[in-house]
Amino acid sequence: MIATMEYVDILDRSEAIGKMILESEVVEDYENSRKALQEDAESQQLIKAFIDIKNHYEDVQRFGSYHPDYNEIMKKVRTTKREMDMNDKVATFKIAERNLQKLLDEVSEYIATSTSEQIKAPKDGAALTDSGCGCGSGGSCGCAS
Structure with missing residues (x-):
């Protein structure tokens, strides 16, 4: 493809948007919370x-409720996840991560709809959820997103 001035302009503007995002408060909060999380031994x-x-849960899931440790592992997974999620550093990081994703x-x-209404873009943190489709259309294609 031959680079025209239009393509060069688009690339320059894209780079400027990327730079603005990287210099934003949202990214700064994300980086600070990520660093704090990584440096906290308890977290x-x-x-x-x-x-x-x-x-261990994934191993047990292969057999489902027939596995002898099924109920015990299910309880441990929930309690361990709750303990992890209740940690201040983990909670702060998750909030910062959601804000950056938003x-x-x-x-x-904005870029997609400025180009065309038919272009699909991630919505409502679709990148952080697993709807199975991943189209980001918000369910308009008939998927579960």
Whole structure:
């Protein structure tokens, strides 16, 4: 494809939008909360405990309720996740992550709808949820998003 001045202008504007996002308060909050989470030993211990029990849970899920440890593992997964989610650093990070995702979704939607109403863009944190479709149309295609 031959680069025209129009393409160069689009790339320049895209780069400017990316730079504005990277310099935003939302990204700064995200980076600060991520760093605080990574440096907090208690948070890391809770995350590791959750990952370990989640791996065990996945093994148990293969057999479902027929597995002898099924009920015990189900309870442990819920309690471990609750402990992890109640940690201040984890909660702060999750909020910052959602705020950043919301900003990115809004920018994507604005660009998409400015181009054409038919262009699909992520909505309402669709990137952070697993609806199965991933089209980001908000359910207008008939999927569960």
